[in-house]
Amino acid sequence: MKTIVTGSSGLLGRHVAEALVAAGHDVRGIDAVAPGEVTWRHATADLTDLGSALQLVRDCDAVIHVAAIPRPTGRAGGEVFKTNVATAYNVVEAAVMAGTRRFVYASSFSVFGYPFFEKPVRPPYLPVDMNHPIGAQDPYGLSKWLGEEIVDAAVRRGAFSAVSIRMPWIQTPQSFFAGVGPRRATADSARDLWSYLDARDTGQGFLRALQWKGDGHLRVLLSAADTFMEEETESLVRRVYPGVALSRPIAGYGAVLDTIHARETIGFEPSHSWRSYPKPESGK
Numbered sequence: 002m003k004t005i006v007t008g009s010s011g012l013l014g015r016h017v018a019e020a021l022v023a024a025g026h027d028v029r030g031i032d033a034v035a036p037g038e039v040t041w042r043h044a045t046a047d048l049t050d051l052g053s054a055l056q057l058v059r060d061c062d063a064v065i066h067v068a069a070i071p072r073p074t075g076r077a078g079g080e081v082f083k084t085n086v087a088t089a090y091n092v093v094e095a096a097v098m099a100g101t102r103r104f105v106y107a108s109s110f111s112v113f114g115y116p117f118f119e120k121p122v123r124p125p126y127l128p129v130d131m132n133h134p135i136g137a138q139d140p141y142g143l144s145k146w147l148g149e150e151i152v153d154a155a156v157r158r159g160a161f162s163a164v165s166i167r168m169p170w171i172q173t174p175q176s177f178f179a180g181v182g183p184r185r186a187t188a189d190s191a192r193d194l195w196s197y198l199d200a201r202d203t204g205q206g207f208l209r210a211l212q213w214k215g216d217g218h219l220r221v222l223l224s225a226a227d228t229f230m231e232e233e234t235e236s237l238v239r240r241v242y243p244g245v246a247l248s249r250p251i252a253g254y255g256a257v258l259d260t261i262h263a264r265e266t267i268g269f270e271p272s273h274s275w276r277s278y279p280k281p282e283s284g285k
Contacts, residue, residue: 002026002027002062002063002211003026003027003029003060003061003062003063004021004026004027004028004029004061004062004063004064004065004211005028005029005030005031005057005058005061005063005064005065006018006021006028006029006030006031006041006065006067007030007031007032007048007058007064007065007066007067007068007088007092008031008032008066008067008068008069008107009028009030009031009032009036009039009041009043009067010030010032010033010034010035010036010037010043011032011034011067011068011071012171012173012176012200013067013071013107013171013200013203014030014032014067014068015036015039016200016201016203016204017065017067017107017203017204017207017208018030018039018041019040019204020201020204020205020207020208021041021065021204021207021208021211022040022041024208026211028041028042029041029042029043029044029061030042030043030044031043031044031045031046031048031057031058031068032045032046032068033045033046033047033048033068044057048068048088048091048092049083049084049087049088049091050091051091051094051095053091054088054091054092054094054095055091055094055095055098057095058092058095058096058099058101059095059098059099060099061096061099061101062101062102062103063101063102063103063104063105063211064092064095064096064099064101064103064104064105065104065105065107065207065211066088066089066092066093066104066105066106066107066148067107068088068092069084069085069088069089069107069144069145069148070084070085070141071141072117072141073117073139073140073141073142074117078139078140079140081140081141081144082140082141082143082144085141085144085145085148086144086147086148086151089106089144089147089148089151089152090151093151093152093155094155096155096160096161097155097158097160097161101160101161102161102162103161103162103163103164103211103213104152104155104160104161104162104163104164105163105164105165105166105207105210105211106148106149106152106163106164106165106166107166107168107207108145108146108148108149108165108166108167108168108220109141109142109145109167109168109169110129110167110168110169110194110196110222110258111137111139111141111142111145112135112136112137112142112145112146112149112167113129113133113134113135113136113137113142113167114135114136114137114138114142115192115193115194116189116192116193116194117138117139117141117142117192118136118138118139118192119138119139120138122136122138123242123245124194124242124245124257125245126245126246126247126248127238127242127245127246127247127248127251127257128247128248128249128251128256128257128258128259129194129222129257129258129259130222130248130259130261130262131220131221131222131259131262148165149165149220152165152218153218156217156218162213162215162216162217162218162219163217163218163219164210164213164218164219164220164221164267165218165219165220165221166206166207166210166221166223167220167221167222167223168198168203168206168222168223168224169193169194169196169197169198169224169258170193170196170197170198171197171198171199171200171203172197172198172199172200172229172275173199173200173201174275174278174279177197177229177275177278178278178280178281179281181197181229181275185229185230185231190229190230191237191241191242193229194257194258195228195229195230195234195237195257196224196225196228196229196256196257196258197224197225197228197229197275198223198224198225198271199225199271199272199273199274199275201272201273202223202225202269202271202272202273203223205269205272206221206223206263206267206269209267209268209269210267212267212268213266213267215266219266219267221262221263221266221267221269222258222259222260222262222263223258223260223263223269223271224256224258224259224260224271225256225271225273225274225275226255226256226260226271226274227253227254227255227256227274227275227276228254228255228256228257229275230254231254233253233254234251234253234254234255234256234257235247235250235251238251238257254276
């Protein structure tokens with residue numbers, strides 16, 4: 002299958018492209034940044050420009066749209082919002098004109114309001130599943146929700162079938178202890194719902210989304226099978242969110258993002274946990 006992956010030079014996009022190449026896909030990556038040495042074809046472009054998107058998103062069976070500013074911090078909120086929404090619109094429109102059959106969109110669990118809220122979000126219940134209300138407050142989460150709606154509009158037009166994938170914090174064995182380690186010792190870890198996803202599992206999730214046999218617009222939630230904490234999950238919930246009901250028991254260190262729907266629809270099963278990552282040497 003000829004597949005375009007936007008944002009293919011970034012952490013998420015690179016793992017998605019690698020998973021597709023390993024599965025035999027003919028991949029073309031598009032990114033504003035050159036990726037260095039890779040095993041797929043690459044074009045450097047600014048996809049906030051509709052003309053560039055129309056020129057490059059063509060001659061393909063599927064489009065995976067990953068390119069985005071990945072958080073609302075370190076940049077003006079207006080820039081995050083404008084870039085992400087414009088890019089989503091342009092890539093979707095280009096995919097429509099190219100006659101693409103399948104579109105996969107990298108969304109975020111930020112559409113639920115976590116973790117960048119200004120007014121604290123209290124989960125109505127746990128685990129979070131696809132029935133959780135949309136509650137984005139920040140420019141990043143809002144841009145991801147509007148991106149899903151842009152995809153949905155194209156699906157309603159009959160342009161293609163689509164899968165939008167909502168994900169938490171993407172991690173690798175190299176990034177976890179430096180990035181997550183300090184945060185989990187603070188109260189801010191609850192803003193993340195103690196959730197993460199190994200980048201390799203993310204790549205497999207996008208591959209599964211391409212293989213989905215359904216029609217319409219499917220929205221799914223991916224997560225690692227466990228939290229990033231060393232305290233058991235039900236104890237965490239009772240301590241941090243007293244009174245929040247559990248819709249089902251959560252054994253041990255089980256995740257509070259529910260992936261049952263993703264398993265039933267696209268066959269996603271996470272296989273990597275930070276608990277098996279090699280720990281950094283002391284003092285490094």
